[in-house]
Amino acid sequence: SQQGEEDPQALSIQEGENATMNCSYKTSINNLQWYRQNSGRGLVHLILIRSNEREKHSGRLRVTLDTSKKSSSLLITASRAADTASYFCASVLGGTSYGKLTFGQGTILTVHP
Amino acid sequence: GAGVSQSPSNKVTEKGKDVELRCDPISGHTALYWYRQSLGQGLEFLIYFQGNSAPDKSGLPSDRFSAERTGGSVSTLTIQRTQQEDSAVYLCASSSSGGWDTQYFGPGTRLTVL
Numbered sequence: 499s500q501q502g503e504e505d506p507q508a509l510s511i512q513e514g515e516n517a518t519m520n521c522s523y524k525t526s527i528n529n530l531q532w533y534r535q536n537s538g539r540g541l542v543h544l545i546l547i548r549s550n551e552r553e554k555h556s557g558r559l560r561v562t563l564d565t566s567k568k569s570s571s572l573l574i575t576a577s578r579a580a581d582t583a584s585y586f587c588a589s590v591l592g593g594t595s596y597g598k599l600t601f602g603q604g605t606i607l608t609v610h611p
Numbered sequence: 612g613a614g615v616s617q618s619p620s621n622k623v624t625e626k627g628k629d630v631e632l633r634c635d636p637i638s639g640h641t642a643l644y645w646y647r648q649s650l651g652q653g654l655e656f657l658i659y660f661q662g663n664s665a666p667d668k669s670g671l672p673s674d675r676f677s678a679e680r681t682g683g684s685v686s687t688l689t690i691q692r693t694q695q696e697d698s699a700v701y702l703c704a705s706s707s708s709g710g711w712d713t714q715y716f717g718p719g720t721r722l723t724v725l
Contacts, residue, residue: 528711529711533716539700539718539719540615540702540716540717540718540719541702541704541716542716543713543714543715543716546711546713586654588654590711595710596642596659596661596667596709596710596711597642597644597706597709597710597711597712597714598644598656598659598667598670599644599646599654599656599714600656601653601654601655602653603653604653604654
Protein backbone atom coordinates (compact mmCIF):
# COMPACT_ATOMS: atom_id res chain seq x y z
CA SER A 499 0.00 0.00 0.00
CA GLN A 500 1.14 3.54 -0.67
CA GLN A 501 2.01 5.79 2.24
CA GLY A 502 1.45 8.96 0.37
CA GLU A 503 0.39 10.72 -2.73
CA GLU A 504 2.38 12.82 -5.09
CA ASP A 505 1.23 15.84 -6.95
CA PRO A 506 1.21 16.44 -9.82
CA GLN A 507 1.15 13.01 -11.43
CA ALA A 508 2.83 14.49 -14.49
CA LEU A 509 4.68 17.74 -15.10
CA SER A 510 5.91 19.13 -18.41
CA ILE A 511 8.22 22.14 -18.49
CA GLN A 512 10.84 23.85 -20.64
CA GLU A 513 14.54 23.66 -19.98
CA GLY A 514 15.64 26.34 -17.57
CA GLU A 515 12.35 26.44 -15.69
CA ASN A 516 11.94 25.22 -12.13
CA ALA A 517 10.02 22.05 -11.33
CA THR A 518 8.17 21.56 -8.06
CA MET A 519 6.78 18.21 -6.95
CA ASN A 520 4.78 17.63 -3.80
CA CYS A 521 4.37 14.60 -1.60
CA SER A 522 1.89 14.00 1.19
CA TYR A 523 1.99 11.17 3.67
CA LYS A 524 -0.38 9.77 6.23
CA THR A 525 1.49 8.61 9.33
CA SER A 526 4.45 9.80 11.35
CA ILE A 527 7.83 9.35 9.74
CA ASN A 528 11.47 9.06 10.73
CA ASN A 529 12.71 10.51 7.48
CA LEU A 530 11.60 11.19 3.94
CA GLN A 531 13.66 10.56 0.83
CA TRP A 532 13.40 11.45 -2.81
CA TYR A 533 14.41 9.12 -5.63
CA ARG A 534 14.66 9.45 -9.38
CA GLN A 535 13.89 6.65 -11.80
CA ASN A 536 14.82 6.64 -15.46
CA SER A 537 13.08 4.38 -17.95
CA GLY A 538 11.19 2.43 -15.31
CA ARG A 539 14.25 0.68 -13.92
CA GLY A 540 16.72 1.37 -11.08
CA LEU A 541 16.10 4.09 -8.54
CA VAL A 542 18.70 6.74 -7.76
CA HIS A 543 18.74 8.29 -4.31
CA LEU A 544 18.59 12.09 -4.46
CA ILE A 545 18.22 13.45 -0.97
CA LEU A 546 17.11 12.51 2.54
CA ILE A 547 15.48 14.85 5.03
CA ARG A 548 14.98 13.84 8.64
CA SER A 549 11.79 14.46 10.55
CA ASN A 550 13.45 17.18 12.64
CA GLU A 551 14.69 19.07 9.58
CA ARG A 552 12.67 21.60 7.61
CA GLU A 553 14.75 22.22 4.53
CA LYS A 554 17.70 20.66 2.77
CA HIS A 555 19.69 21.52 -0.34
CA SER A 556 21.80 19.46 -2.70
CA GLY A 557 23.04 21.17 -5.84
CA ARG A 558 19.97 22.20 -7.84
CA LEU A 559 17.67 20.30 -5.49
CA ARG A 560 15.80 21.80 -2.58
CA VAL A 561 13.60 19.69 -0.34
CA THR A 562 11.25 20.97 2.33
CA LEU A 563 9.40 19.03 4.99
CA ASP A 564 6.37 20.17 6.94
CA THR A 565 5.54 17.53 9.52
CA SER A 566 2.48 19.43 10.74
CA LYS A 567 0.96 19.15 7.28
CA LYS A 568 2.55 15.76 6.59
CA SER A 569 3.94 17.01 3.33
CA SER A 570 7.21 17.50 1.48
CA SER A 571 8.21 19.21 -1.70
CA LEU A 572 11.07 18.74 -4.12
CA LEU A 573 12.21 21.72 -6.15
CA ILE A 574 14.55 21.29 -9.10
CA THR A 575 15.92 24.63 -10.23
CA ALA A 576 17.12 25.48 -13.73
CA SER A 577 15.89 22.17 -15.09
CA ARG A 578 17.68 20.31 -17.87
CA ALA A 579 16.47 17.79 -20.41
CA ALA A 580 18.48 15.18 -18.50
CA ASP A 581 16.20 15.72 -15.49
CA THR A 582 13.40 13.99 -17.40
CA ALA A 583 12.48 11.03 -15.22
CA SER A 584 9.98 9.81 -12.64
CA TYR A 585 10.45 11.15 -9.14
CA PHE A 586 9.30 9.32 -6.03
CA CYS A 587 9.11 10.30 -2.43
CA ALA A 588 9.63 7.53 0.07
CA SER A 589 9.30 7.58 3.81
CA VAL A 590 10.54 5.50 6.68
CA LEU A 591 7.63 5.21 9.03
CA GLY A 592 7.94 6.27 12.65
CA GLY A 593 9.04 3.49 14.95
CA THR A 594 10.88 1.65 12.19
CA SER A 595 14.48 0.97 13.09
CA TYR A 596 15.64 0.33 9.55
CA GLY A 597 15.11 1.71 6.10
CA LYS A 598 11.91 -0.02 5.04
CA LEU A 599 10.71 2.48 2.45
CA THR A 600 7.08 3.28 1.71
CA PHE A 601 6.81 4.99 -1.66
CA GLY A 602 4.49 7.56 -3.14
CA GLN A 603 2.97 7.11 -6.56
CA GLY A 604 5.52 9.25 -8.33
CA THR A 605 5.59 12.31 -10.57
CA ILE A 606 6.58 11.98 -14.21
CA LEU A 607 8.70 14.99 -15.13
CA THR A 608 9.35 15.89 -18.76
CA VAL A 609 11.78 18.68 -19.51
CA HIS A 610 11.68 19.89 -23.09
CA PRO A 611 14.93 21.20 -24.60
CA GLY B 612 33.18 0.39 -7.42
CA ALA B 613 30.51 -1.95 -8.73
CA GLY B 614 26.94 -1.18 -7.88
CA VAL B 615 24.09 -3.53 -7.12
CA SER B 616 23.58 -6.03 -9.90
CA GLN B 617 20.53 -8.14 -10.66
CA SER B 618 19.95 -11.03 -12.99
CA PRO B 619 18.29 -11.74 -15.24
CA SER B 620 17.35 -8.28 -16.48
CA ASN B 621 14.24 -9.71 -18.11
CA LYS B 622 12.39 -12.94 -17.48
CA VAL B 623 9.37 -14.24 -19.33
CA THR B 624 7.71 -17.30 -17.88
CA GLU B 625 4.51 -19.23 -18.16
CA LYS B 626 1.88 -19.21 -15.47
CA GLY B 627 2.54 -21.93 -12.91
CA LYS B 628 6.30 -22.06 -13.38
CA ASP B 629 8.81 -21.21 -10.65
CA VAL B 630 11.31 -18.38 -11.11
CA GLU B 631 14.45 -17.30 -9.30
CA LEU B 632 15.71 -13.74 -9.30
CA ARG B 633 19.20 -12.91 -8.15
CA CYS B 634 20.70 -9.87 -6.46
CA ASP B 635 24.36 -9.11 -5.88
CA PRO B 636 24.64 -6.26 -3.39
CA ILE B 637 27.49 -3.81 -3.14
CA SER B 638 30.46 -5.53 -1.53
CA GLY B 639 30.50 -5.01 2.21
CA HIS B 640 26.90 -3.88 2.48
CA THR B 641 25.17 -5.77 5.27
CA ALA B 642 21.59 -4.71 4.58
CA LEU B 643 19.64 -5.92 1.56
CA TYR B 644 16.09 -5.09 0.49
CA TRP B 645 13.73 -6.40 -2.16
CA TYR B 646 10.97 -4.21 -3.59
CA ARG B 647 8.44 -4.76 -6.34
CA GLN B 648 7.11 -2.22 -8.79
CA SER B 649 3.88 -2.94 -10.63
CA LEU B 650 1.36 -0.82 -12.47
CA GLY B 651 -1.41 -1.51 -10.04
CA GLN B 652 0.45 -1.33 -6.73
CA GLY B 653 3.35 1.01 -7.39
CA LEU B 654 6.57 0.41 -5.43
CA GLU B 655 6.21 -2.02 -2.54
CA PHE B 656 8.59 -3.36 0.07
CA LEU B 657 8.93 -7.15 0.05
CA ILE B 658 11.68 -8.28 2.41
CA TYR B 659 14.71 -7.02 4.37
CA PHE B 660 17.91 -8.80 5.38
CA GLN B 661 20.42 -7.42 7.86
CA GLY B 662 23.50 -9.40 8.71
CA ASN B 663 22.67 -12.64 10.49
CA SER B 664 19.38 -11.38 11.90
CA ALA B 665 16.08 -12.96 10.98
CA PRO B 666 14.73 -11.25 7.87
CA ASP B 667 11.66 -9.03 7.90
CA LYS B 668 9.33 -10.84 5.51
CA SER B 669 6.31 -8.69 6.24
CA GLY B 670 6.00 -7.43 2.66
CA LEU B 671 5.89 -10.78 0.89
CA PRO B 672 2.45 -10.96 -0.77
CA SER B 673 1.89 -14.70 -0.41
CA ASP B 674 3.58 -17.91 0.65
CA ARG B 675 4.56 -18.48 -2.97
CA PHE B 676 7.25 -15.88 -2.43
CA SER B 677 10.44 -16.65 -0.53
CA ALA B 678 13.91 -15.21 -0.36
CA GLU B 679 17.23 -16.18 1.06
CA ARG B 680 20.58 -14.56 1.47
CA THR B 681 23.56 -16.84 1.49
CA GLY B 682 26.75 -15.91 3.30
CA GLY B 683 25.47 -12.44 3.96
CA SER B 684 25.94 -11.47 0.33
CA VAL B 685 23.99 -12.72 -2.69
CA SER B 686 20.23 -12.95 -2.35
CA THR B 687 17.72 -14.98 -4.33
CA LEU B 688 14.02 -14.20 -4.54
CA THR B 689 11.98 -17.23 -5.54
CA ILE B 690 8.42 -17.14 -6.78
CA GLN B 691 6.68 -20.50 -6.99
CA ARG B 692 3.72 -21.27 -9.23
CA THR B 693 3.83 -17.83 -10.81
CA GLN B 694 0.61 -15.98 -11.51
CA GLN B 695 -0.04 -13.19 -13.99
CA GLU B 696 -0.38 -10.70 -11.15
CA ASP B 697 3.26 -11.42 -10.26
CA SER B 698 4.32 -9.56 -13.40
CA ALA B 699 6.33 -6.58 -12.22
CA VAL B 700 9.82 -5.15 -11.95
CA TYR B 701 11.63 -6.61 -8.96
CA LEU B 702 14.17 -4.24 -7.47
CA CYS B 703 16.95 -5.04 -5.05
CA ALA B 704 18.74 -2.47 -2.91
CA SER B 705 21.58 -2.61 -0.43
CA SER B 706 22.88 -0.27 2.22
CA SER B 707 26.07 -0.24 4.18
CA SER B 708 24.76 -1.08 7.62
CA GLY B 709 20.99 -1.10 7.73
CA GLY B 710 19.36 1.52 9.85
CA TRP B 711 18.38 4.46 7.72
CA ASP B 712 21.47 4.45 5.51
CA THR B 713 21.05 5.39 1.88
CA GLN B 714 19.85 2.48 -0.22
CA TYR B 715 21.50 1.81 -3.56
CA PHE B 716 19.23 0.15 -6.07
CA GLY B 717 20.00 -2.33 -8.80
CA PRO B 718 18.55 -2.04 -12.32
CA GLY B 719 15.78 -4.50 -11.56
CA THR B 720 14.43 -7.67 -13.12
CA ARG B 721 11.36 -7.29 -15.30
CA LEU B 722 9.22 -10.39 -14.81
CA THR B 723 6.44 -11.16 -17.26
CA VAL B 724 4.12 -14.05 -16.54
CA LEU B 725 2.14 -15.18 -19.57
